[in-house]
Amino acid sequence: MTTDPAPARRRPTHRKGRATLTRASVGQAALDFLGRHGPAELTMRALATELGVSPRALYNYVEDRRDLITVAAEIFQSEWRPPTLDPAPDRWRETLRAYCHDLRAHYRRHPGMTTLALSENITMARHPVMLRNVDALIGFFTEIGGTGLPPREAYLACMETIRQIVGFVEFQDRPHDRPPEDLDPAELRQTPPPWLREGADDLPHLRRAAEDQHSELPDEVFEFTLDVLVDGIAATAVKRRDL
Amino acid sequence: MTTDPAPARRRPTHRKGRATLTRASVGQAALDFLGRHGPAELTMRALATELGVSPRALYNYVEDRRDLITVAAEIFQSEWRPPTLDPAPDRWRETLRAYCHDLRAHYRRHPGMTTLALSENITMARHPVMLRNVDALIGFFTEIGGTGLPPREAYLACMETIRQIVGFVEFQDRPHDRPPEDLDPAELRQTPPPWLREGADDLPHLRRAAEDQHSELPDEVFEFTLDVLVDGIAATAVKRRDL
DNA sequence: ACCTGAACACCGTTCAAGT
DNA sequence: ACCTGAACACCGTTCAAGT
Numbered sequence: 001m002t003t004d005p006a007p008a009r010r011r012p013t014h015r016k017g018r019a020t021l022t023r024a025s026v027g028q029a030a031l032d033f034l035g036r037h038g039p040a041e042l043t044m045r046a047l048a049t050e051l052g053v054s055p056r057a058l059y060n061y062v063e064d065r066r067d068l069i070t071v072a073a074e075i076f077q078s079e080w081r082p083p084t085l086d087p088a089p090d091r092w093r094e095t096l097r098a099y100c101h102d103l104r105a106h107y108r109r110h111p112g113m114t115t116l117a118l119s120e121n122i123t124m125a126r127h128p129v130m131l132r133n134v135d136a137l138i139g140f141f142t143e144i145g146g147t148g149l150p151p152r153e154a155y156l157a158c159m160e161t162i163r164q165i166v167g168f169v170e171f172q173d174r175p176h177d178r179p180p181e182d183l184d185p186a187e188l189r190q191t192p193p194p195w196l197r198e199g200a201d202d203l204p205h206l207r208r209a210a211e212d213q214h215s216e217l218p219d220e221v222f223e224f225t226l227d228v229l230v231d232g233i234a235a236t237a238v239k240r241r242d243l
Numbered sequence: 244m245t246t247d248p249a250p251a252r253r254r255p256t257h258r259k260g261r262a263t264l265t266r267a268s269v270g271q272a273a274l275d276f277l278g279r280h281g282p283a284e285l286t287m288r289a290l291a292t293e294l295g296v297s298p299r300a301l302y303n304y305v306e307d308r309r310d311l312i313t314v315a316a317e318i319f320q321s322e323w324r325p326p327t328l329d330p331a332p333d334r335w336r337e338t339l340r341a342y343c344h345d346l347r348a349h350y351r352r353h354p355g356m357t358t359l360a361l362s363e364n365i366t367m368a369r370h371p372v373m374l375r376n377v378d379a380l381i382g383f384f385t386e387i388g389g390t391g392l393p394p395r396e397a398y399l400a401c402m403e404t405i406r407q408i409v410g411f412v413e414f415q416d417r418p419h420d421r422p423p424e425d426l427d428p429a430e431l432r433q434t435p436p437p438w439l440r441e442g443a444d445d446l447p448h449l450r451r452a453a454e455d456q457h458s459e460l461p462d463e464v465f466e467f468t469l470d471v472l473v474d475g476i477a478a479t480a481v482k483r484r485d486l
Numbered sequence: 487a488c489c490t491g492a493a494c495a496c497c498g499t500t501c502a503a504g505t
Numbered sequence: 506a507c508c509t510g511a512a513c514a515c516c517g518t519t520c521a522a523g524t
Binding site: 045 | 515518
Binding site: 039040115116118119121122123131132134135138139142151152153154155156157159160163164166167168170171172174175178179180202203204205206208209212214221224225227228229230231232233234235236239 | 358414
């Protein structure tokens, strides 16, 4: 069907009916696996079974499980193309918000990735594509609102933004998208929640919040997070300008 | 030495020379263990060895490993006594900052706790003491700066604050306090870092940030985080007042 | 060169039996 | 009532041997 441009025949592309493994293909398989199952289920043996090879075969392409997760994380990072940012005074807020929405959606697509990297002490954001994205985001902050932020504050604002998105996905979206299995799904929508049922007479604010149906909708909570982030950065920008 | 007030003798306090196990003592031992070792090292077998019993003995007090971690998390929460907050217009910012510093220090003392609870899908903040703390923090936000925040915004501000602290400890402090073992300690202080060495010609902002010695000091980064958080919440308060 | 199968040292958890 | 010891099914990883 396709016209292959006579590739270098260094390495067979197939073996025993399946495509030959590579470091990249093994990492991609791990990333796909994380989109379907929880991080704890990603074992060398399970991945090997899915690829139709013995567990030992994976060790020809990755050093160990930690290395496997590192490859998956790199592919994960390289897959994201950020929306364009506009530092103009009347545009930077909305484009930054759109940027954050898109980044949140990307992390949310592979819920286990960040937690897994965290628990394995893997340093993320090393992939060239991600480094370029980070550099562009810092550049954006050095120009926002006309005056822009000084270099150091722009760097901090960039890291702050990324950390907030990751934190939101891990601590808000993930428990919401994959609630613990030991409680009934019906129990989730009860108001007030069972742990607030008794002895909550001295917890008036929590009780009121628990009765508010909107309180736990992640999308609405995320808007508040963006409000605080954007306004907080704007205030910092004003403060630095007045110095 | 101490005068014991004739306790009810329902249960022996010692057995074979060591104190009798209880659900609380096992949980406390797990929490202590997490202060000394990484979360992955906390195994039923390792904890049993440290307590001088067989692994099976632990199952008389906790249902399984997940339950053990839940108990440890509850003890962890009950151990924190928050500093006092003052919502007065000229005081709320500084007292909120002090509050956040204290909470950060508490989480930092048991680095593995949050990550472990996260990876085991354990819902935190169920302990009565912590619920009271959360309620008080919401109450604080309903009164800040004279006008205060509406109930819903106060609740969101409370959750935002806690999430930011936890996110900071997990994503900033933990990698800094316990760097991955596969790179030399010397490599950490190099400027620019090795992953920025080549092909970084189109990464001017990252390069500049990497040369700035202050960029990676967690305490200074934390001040920026608090700047954004406090100013962001203040801006939200003003916005709501003007509506 | 790349794979398989067997093995080792770990893990959580359970069973049957001790005291 | 609470414990031990042995066992089971898992895991990451390695060794020796196949093709």
